[in-house]
Amino acid sequence: MTAAVASPAAPPLLVRGVGKQFGATHALRDVTFEVRRGEVHALLGHNGCGKSTLVKIISGFQAADSGSITMGGLDGAGARVGIVHQDLGLCRSATVVENCGMGSFQRRLGMINWKQERRVVAEILTSLGADFGLDDIVADLSPADKAITAIARALKASGGVEGLDLLVLDEATAALRGPDAEKVLSAARAVAAHGGGVLLVTHHMSEVLADADRATVLASGRVVDTVDVAGVTEDDLLRLIGGGKVPPKVGPSGRQASIGDEVLTVRSLTGAAVHDLDFAVRPGEIVGLTGAAGAGHDEVPYLLCGVTKRSVGSIGVAGEPYTGRSVREAQQSGLGVLPADRLRQGIVPRASVRENLSPASRASHRTGGVLRVQREKAWARDICADYAVMPPDPELPMSALSGGNQQKVLFARVLEHDPRVLVLHEPTQGVDENTRRALLRRVRDLVDEGLGVLYVSSDAEEVAECADRVLVMRRGALVGELPAGLDHIDEIYAACYAAGDRNAAAPTREENDR
Numbered sequence: 001m002t003a004a005v006a007s008p009a010a011p012p013l014l015v016r017g018v019g020k021q022f023g024a025t026h027a028l029r030d031v032t033f034e035v036r037r038g039e040v041h042a043l044l045g046h047n048g049c050g051k052s053t054l055v056k057i058i059s060g061f062q063a064a065d066s067g068s069i070t071m072g073g074l075d076g077a078g079a080r081v082g083i084v085h086q087d088l089g090l091c092r093s094a095t096v097v098e099n100c101g102m103g104s105f106q107r108r109l110g111m112i113n114w115k116q117e118r119r120v121v122a123e124i125l126t127s128l129g130a131d132f133g134l135d136d137i138v139a140d141l142s143p144a145d146k147a148i149t150a151i152a153r154a155l156k157a158s159g160g161v162e163g164l165d166l167l168v169l170d171e172a173t174a175a176l177r178g179p180d181a182e183k184v185l186s187a188a189r190a191v192a193a194h195g196g197g198v199l200l201v202t203h204h205m206s207e208v209l210a211d212a213d214r215a216t217v218l219a220s221g222r223v224v225d226t227v228d229v230a231g232v233t234e235d236d237l238l239r240l241i242g243g244g245k246v247p248p249k250v251g252p253s254g255r256q257a258s259i260g261d262e263v264l265t266v267r268s269l270t271g272a273a274v275h276d277l278d279f280a281v282r283p284g285e286i287v288g289l290t291g292a293a294g295a296g297h298d299e300v301p302y303l304l305c306g307v308t309k310r311s312v313g314s315i316g317v318a319g320e321p322y323t324g325r326s327v328r329e330a331q332q333s334g335l336g337v338l339p340a341d342r343l344r345q346g347i348v349p350r351a352s353v354r355e356n357l358s359p360a361s362r363a364s365h366r367t368g369g370v371l372r373v374q375r376e377k378a379w380a381r382d383i384c385a386d387y388a389v390m391p392p393d394p395e396l397p398m399s400a401l402s403g404g405n406q407q408k409v410l411f412a413r414v415l416e417h418d419p420r421v422l423v424l425h426e427p428t429q430g431v432d433e434n435t436r437r438a439l440l441r442r443v444r445d446l447v448d449e450g451l452g453v454l455y456v457s458s459d460a461e462e463v464a465e466c467a468d469r470v471l472v473m474r475r476g477a478l479v480g481e482l483p484a485g486l487d488h489i490d491e492i493y494a495a496c497y498a499a500g501d502r503n504a505a506a507p508t509r510e511e512n513d514r
Ligand SMILES: Nc1ncnc2c1ncn2[C@@H]1O[C@H](COP(=O)(O)OP(=O)(O)OP(=O)(O)O)[C@@H](O)[C@H]1O
Pocket: 022, 023, 025, 026, 027, 045, 046, 047, 048, 049, 050, 051, 052, 053, 054, 390, 391, 399, 400, 401, 402, 403, 404, 405, 430, 432
């Protein structure tokens, strides 16, 4: 029997009448659209509109209840499809060529034919415009180069540059902005230029406007429209996604925070990746903390809430000493933390949305030590409605919510417990643009009432957009404080990436000691 072969005349992806239901939730209803050869096609929509469900059906991880999907004219078996998810799935300690070969090594007499492997991977990397080497260790690559390695692996698995019918980038650029995202998307364009199709799942409208040819917008599981990107603006897309409503952007307040009464005071803070950090947050301001990958800013939230032990330094919360030894102490002191790693540190997937919302609030739902479940249920229903959590049923397990809706629950949990100071760590990951603006509006309103916020993110643009002042880290140290606002983004990038300091990574302990 000969294996089925994709037809160059058939579209890389044809989705016809696809439906999928989970219990009472219609994740997809009669979804129909196609990705053409040579195009980058964006798949857009609000959180919970069904994008991930569709990607899972394309990848064969889930089955559709109705309808059909063909790729290059084939219904799954034999289709040449590469899917790059947000977590990339790379082996960090292996080299680029080793990663690209995993699952598709060419063998001769039972041995991996490294000469052939190197030739094929080098050709693929050249076609993608990559400027890193076959023998580079993946852990040492920039985030953009890691994503390009994952694309190269998908091409390699389907037989080379010309081999892939469909490349799906499933929020693979979620953690990238600016030049990093551009680099990955230009690699994706190269795949389209070789005759494949690219399905780009993203919440970043700038990427769609710069790199997509057409876009299909889903809302509540249905296709709202498929549009030519050349004929639309960002607001047009956001209106389609949000059903007509586009919340305004939230920018820096432009006013001076009250001086003196610091809500967070950090002195000589030193951990594994940072050293001698001194900074303060005052009531009524959002302080941004950013840096390039590996600069050390990522460790700061963990040091502040006690997940990572600090070796030196002191922390004060609202003028009181704070040991930072445990998450419980952070909560009791009024230090609210929204963690970056939603799955490992943020949520309990099997617990209900209500239980995920409640840990710190249970005291207020007790009378004489007894939990008043009905009171807590009513409270959780109100919160779900207020934060537009979909589906708005607090008794569902957290795992039944889409990623962006889980993030709304985390926001609600931390904002609804009256923190005195808030540490937000990559807080808008995975949320759609309209929701992002609505959540940042809430934060800004609380800041206007006197909350102090430390906003930690590798996304320098987002930090510049919503903070009042920006602290930049490089190689484990604070290297500057800059004014906020997108007008200052070039200065902020320049501080993040000093000349000749490619990844601005934190120094080793030996370098620290020198
Ligand atoms: N395994 C599941 N069990 C129950 N409901 C589910 C399951 N998977 C998805 N859903 C529901 O299906 C709908 C679509 O979810 P999906 O994850 O596809 O959305 P999405 O568009 O990818 O959202 P996001 O942008 O937040 O990632 C949501 O209402 C979600 O709650």
